[in-house]
Amino acid sequence: MRPSRQLILSVTLACSLGACSFMPDEPLDTSPKLNALEPARLPDVSYPVPEVQLAQVADSYQKALEVTEDPRTQRQIRIRLADLEMQRAQEMMLASEVAGRFFDRAIGLYQELIANTEQGASDTDDVQARDQLLYQLAKAHALDGDTDKSEAVLASLVDDHPQSDFVAEAKFRQAERSF
Numbered sequence: 001m002r003p004s005r006q007l008i009l010s011v012t013l014a015c016s017l018g019a020c021s022f023m024p025d026e027p028l029d030t031s032p033k034l035n036a037l038e039p040a041r042l043p044d045v046s047y048p049v050p051e052v053q054l055a056q057v058a059d060s061y062q063k064a065l066e067v068t069e070d071p072r073t074q075r076q077i078r079i080r081l082a083d084l085e086m087q088r089a090q091e092m093m094l095a096s097e098v099a100g101r102f103f104d105r106a107i108g109l110y111q112e113l114i115a116n117t118e119q120g121a122s123d124t125d126d127v128q129a130r131d132q133l134l135y136q137l138a139k140a141h142a143l144d145g146d147t148d149k150s151e152a153v154l155a156s157l158v159d160d161h162p163q164s165d166f167v168a169e170a171k172f173r174q175a176e177r178s179f
Contacts, residue, residue: 054091058084075116079129082109086140093143103140110137131157131164138170151177 058081065077089102096102110133117130134157141150154170161167 054084054088058088075113075129078109078113079133082106082113082133083136085109086136089140090143099145101144103144107137107140107144110140131161131166134161135166135170138173142173147177 061077061081061084065074065081068074068077086103086106089106093100093102114130114133114137117133134153138150138153138157141147141153151174154174157164157170158167158174164170
């Protein structure tokens with residue numbers, strides 16, 4: 001009888017091992033998949049963006065300048081005010097039917113910022129911003145029709161800030177003037 005017990009044990013073991021080979025290595029994943037998700041849709045509600053005039057923005061910056069005590073923040077606000085004045089002057093020039101000088105105030109603001117940078121250029125942000133200020137000053141002179149002053153400022157930009165992102169544009173403007 002022993003052989004039959006061994007035979008039964010062998011057959012049972014073989015069936016058990018064989019049955020294991022039909023089982024997947026990993027359990028079946030029945031969780032939802034991405035392709036079952038509904039597509040995302042934006043709501044139909046629209047929120048109107050209020051129109052703000054350039055003068056209102058400049059007024060807000062001017063008020064912020066009056067209450068700010070941090071010198072770096074004051075400088076950033078002054079740069080923004082100069083940029084806003086530049087934008088205002090461009091809008092006035094485009095709306096005008098007669099030629100004129102529209103950029104005197106912007107030129108004055110940029111010159112003041114550059115002079116302040118030259119006096120206390122200890123902050124690397126100030127030194128890096130100086131090249132942008134020079135470029136904007138040159139642009140203001142050019143738009144006002146004073147190409148000689150624009151050329152002098154561009155030359156200063158190229159000489160003083162050879163690694164500036166504005167050098168390529170400055171050299172292009174210089175070359176353009178030669179033709």
